[in-house]
Amino acid sequence: MLQININLALKHFVLDVQFEVEQGIIVGVFGPSGAGKSSLLAAISGVSAGQSVTNRQQNIANLAPDKRGMSLQLQACPLFPHLDVLGNLSFACKHRPKNNNQLALNETVSLLGISDLLNREVSSLSGGEQQRIVFARTLLLGQNIILLDEPFSALDWVKKQRLLWAIKYLAKNKNITFIMVSHSLKELSYCADKMLQLKQGKMTRFGDTEIISQQINNEQGTTHFSFLNFQQPRRLSEHNLTKVSLIDSQQVLYINQFDEKSSYKICVNANDISVSLKLERNSSCINTLQCILVSFQRQQYEVLLFLDVDGQSLLCSLNPLAWQQLGVTTGQTLYAHLHAI
Amino acid sequence: MLETDFTALLLTVKLAIITSVLLVIICFPIAWLLANYKGRFKPYFEAIIALPLVLPPTLLGFYLLVAFSPNTLLGEVWHNLTGHQLAFSFSGIILGSLIYSLPFVMQPLLVGFNQVNSQYNNAAIALGFSTSKRFFFLLIPLLKSTILSAFSLGFAHTLGEFGLVLMIGGNIPGETQVVSIALYDHVEALNYQAAHELSLILFAISFICLVLLFKFNRSNLGFRGKNASN
Amino acid sequence: MxxxxxxxxxxxxxxxxxxxxxxxxxxxxxxxxxxxxxxxxxxxxxxxxxxxxxxxxxxxxxxxxxxxxxxxxxxxxxxxxxxxxxxxxxxxxxxxxxxxxxxxxxGVLAFWQPELDSKNNYIAIANPRSSPYGEAAKYYNEHTLKTDLSFVLAHNITQAFQFVDSANAGQGIVALASLKAAYQQQADAKYLAYKVIPADQHPAxxxxxxxxxxxxxxxxxxxxxxxxxxxxxxxxxxxxxxxxxxxxx
CATH class of the missing domain: 3.40.190.10 (Periplasmic binding protein-like II)
Incomplete structure (x- = not known):
């Protein structure tokens, strides 16, 4: 059990955060730039001194950063230039503080899919490749509490999924607690168990991801998306697609990029859905789902539709003109066309 | 004349090497501490370290002469410990050179540490590496070329030391007669020919040292591979 | 205009x-x-x-x-x-x-030993190569003094005085003028502990x-x-x- 109690005066506001998490839980910290997310991690890790942090009833607030049993991966966390990629990872293995979490090097490499990068020079890596190696290095330090500050900002969504799934895997199988900061709600919704929303240093929301991300999603001005869980992936190599079935449903989807080592859920941007009342047979859209309009929310420049697809929520964002043109009411059965998945 | 000149050259090189090695060893931890110290006395410490840059060598030499006297604390303690005097001895001019060349070794190290701190050391602290691990396995490898340039700078500077040795050396061949003193001697004795020859050799040695310094200083912070000339 | x-x-x-x-x-x-x-x-x-x-x-x-x-x-x-x-x-x-x-x-030379039983074996003179005082001191030593103390060469006659004055050298062959000037500044008895070297025992x-x-x-x-x-x-x-x-x- 990790208990955090931070009350720290920063330059423009006071950082005031209290929460507690069980071991093996992933916490996503979400907030705009300047909200104090990085400062929060620094305070928890001991880089800023004197905050109340207890781990398993032990007060670790006054311990040096290397004795706290946690690793903080800063936003600016460069690889060591005097070693190559493998050297950086071995460095972490060799010099890790003694603890119970001994992640093996090859296990980590295959988990994150970075074996092709091992012999590269640090200076030849792209930004995204660097981030993957940095993350691997952090994991290899073997701490049971890992704090991550925007660890995947340079990665595209497909690569990100793999790593987010790896976090979920490690949290569940190796009982590692992760506290991850991101300004991408999508990322956190995908993998975090609990979410913490930070605004101007104040903890405005804390709770289970499904609830909190939904609440944040509903706020005006955020980009809307939803996740659909699926199962039974079948590869159709002749079309370069993967066919998946929605959970508790007969409906299927055809996905472009599917990674075996990832969670079986797909992120659908609310903007990438069009809706029709009738099912069009001759249409170029291969991903059409039957759904029911549960409710809608009219906002200034968009109308948000809350659709139910066999028990799963799907969010769709329409231009007010498009909504007018659609001309439907709640309770009606609609067809959602998913583009770009 | 040639034999004493050769002795003077050997002595000078010996002095420069010993001084620079000692300075690197002394300055490395001090630079580390100072780079990490963010208290309000920092400018004062930095000023003290930079003093030998600004003070005339003859001033330093003069006060060292007073300090080395067996009647003062330093001279007395040294005499009790070793049975010898500091003035007119090789140990004495080493001590003088340590003070004289200190800023030249300390400055590059301070710059190197600040660079490493801002980029790598802070990240390593956050990740949870212990102090000793960072010092031995991160800082020292990263700072290898910085250490080398600090050494070379101290070496080249000590080669040219004059005013200080003039004040405390006593011009003893094989002990305190360094090349700059031998040169001065030749000029004072109107032996310009010998002065020219000795100057040329010293010039050549200094130049070669500096060429090597700049050649090996190509790589910053121990970077590897093609981008080493960063 | x-x-x-x-x-x-x-x-x-x-x-x-x-x-x-x-x-x-x-x-x-x-x-x-x-x-x-x-x-x-x-x-x-x-x-x-x-x-x-x-x-x-x-x-x-x-x-x-x-x-x-x-x-x-x-x-x-x-x-x-x-x-x-x-x-x-x-x-x-x-x-x-x-x-x-x-x-x-x-110039007049003086043999100066501020402390009589000094165990300091250094004797300071000006460098004979560049100073007439040093040259004279060297001549005096070779012909008369013949000491086996270790010689320390100062770069001029004033520094020779400084070496002895600061007690780094136990004795020295210095200019009488330095001793007189020092005594003028500070009436310390040590500046009187000298013996003038007769002019005929060294080159002028x-x-x-x-x-x-x-x-x-x-x-x-x-x-x-x-x-x-x-x-x-x-x-x-x-x-x-x-x-x-x-x-x-």
Whole structure:
């Protein structure tokens, strides 16, 4: 059990955060730039001194950063230039503080899919490749509490999924607690168990991801998306697609990029859905789902539709003109066309 | 004349090497501490370290002469410990050179540490590496070329030391007669020919040292591979 | 009309400034002097009768350095060297006014040992290669003293004094003038613990002055010369720790 109690005066506001998490839980910290997310991690890790942090009833607030049993991966966390990629990872293995979490090097490499990068020079890596190696290095330090500050900002969504799934895997199988900061709600919704929303240093929301991300999603001005869980992936190599079935449903989807080592859920941007009342047979859209309009929310420049697809929520964002043109009411059965998945 | 000149050259090189090695060893931890110290006395410490840059060598030499006297604390303690005097001895001019060349070794190290701190050391602290691990396995490898340039700078500077040795050396061949003193001697004795020859050799040695310094200083912070000339 | 006026006034000021700078109330004299004689010379010149008429600038330094500067064209009017060698060389190079070499002082050596039972085995002398005091001290040692103490060479006679004064050297062969000057400043008994070395036991330490050919002010230079060589000034110099120049003996 990790208990955090931070009350720290920063330059423009006071950082005031209290929460507690069980071991093996992933916490996503979400907030705009300047909200104090990085400062929060620094305070928890001991880089800023004197905050109340207890781990398993032990007060670790006054311990040096290397004795706290946690690793903080800063936003600016460069690889060591005097070693190559493998050297950086071995460095972490060799010099890790003694603890119970001994992640093996090859296990980590295959988990994150970075074996092709091992012999590269640090200076030849792209930004995204660097981030993957940095993350691997952090994991290899073997701490049971890992704090991550925007660890995947340079990665595209497909690569990100793999790593987010790896976090979920490690949290569940190796009982590692992760506290991850991101300004991408999508990322956190995908993998975090609990979410913490930070605004101007104040903890405005804390709770289970499904609830909190939904609440944040509903706020005006955020980009809307939803996740659909699926199962039974079948590869159709002749079309370069993967066919998946929605959970508790007969409906299927055809996905472009599917990674075996990832969670079986797909992120659908609310903007990438069009809706029709009738099912069009001759249409170029291969991903059409039957759904029911549960409710809608009219906002200034968009109308948000809350659709139910066999028990799963799907969010769709329409231009007010498009909504007018659609001309439907709640309770009606609609067809959602998913583009770009 | 040639034999004493050769002795003077050997002595000078010996002095420069010993001084620079000692300075690197002394300055490395001090630079580390100072780079990490963010208290309000920092400018004062930095000023003290930079003093030998600004003070005339003859001033330093003069006060060292007073300090080395067996009647003062330093001279007395040294005499009790070793049975010898500091003035007119090789140990004495080493001590003088340590003070004289200190800023030249300390400055590059301070710059190197600040660079490493801002980029790598802070990240390593956050990740949870212990102090000793960072010092031995991160800082020292990263700072290898910085250490080398600090050494070379101290070496080249000590080669040219004059005013200080003039004040405390006593011009003893094989002990305190360094090349700059031998040169001065030749000029004072109107032996310009010998002065020219000795100057040329010293010039050549200094130049070669500096060429090597700049050649090996190509790589910053121990970077590897093609981008080493960063 | 106004343009002409401007021109005329510019010329007027220009000429005025020019004449002001050259029409000074005093004559100018630039004298190079060996470091060990700078203080005495300064003192003596300040008491001279022509002190208000001649503006004197002293440049002190090692005789060797001053000599090098002179042969490379430094604009000195007179050169008070610490030896006779360099004035002779200047004469050889025809850089001096004919007949202007004169001995202004003769150095006196003293064996100085501030602490009688000092276990300090260093004896300090000036470097014989570059200092007449050192040369004389070396001669004295080879012919009379024959000590087995370790020799420490100072770069000039004043530094030899410093080495002993700071107790880094236990004894030294120094200039009597240094001891007298030190005692004047600080009446410490240690400055009296010396023995004058008789002049016949070492080569003479003649300190000579020359007037340089490049002088613009021969008249003033000669005034200074005759003043320094005058009997009253010569006895004053002797009092400071030098041998009296006996033109009559």
């Amino acid at each position: 106004s343009m002409l006026y401007n021109r005329v006034s510019y010329y007027f000021w220009f000429v005025l400034l020019l004449t002001i700078s050259s029409v000074s109330a005093k004559e100018n004299l630039h004298i190079a002097v060996a470091s060990n004689f700078k203080a005495p010379l300064e003192q003596l010149l300040s008491e001279a009768p022509f002190v208000d008429d001649i503006e004197i600038t002293l440049s002190a330094g090692a005789s060797g350095v001053l000599y090098s500067q002179i042969i490379h064209g430094a604009p000195f009017d007179m050169f008070f060297s610490a030896d006779a060698k360099r004035p002779a060389l200047l004469k050889q190079k025809e850089l001096i006014i004919k007949g202007s070499i004169h001995t202004y002082a003769t 330490i003649t300190q000579q002055v020359v007037v340089l050919k490049s002088t613009n002010n021969l008249a003033s230079a000669n005034k200074v010369l005759s003043y320094i060589l005058s009997p009253s000034v010569q006895s004053e110099i002797a009092e400071l720790g030098y041998l009296k120049v006996c033109s009559q003996c």
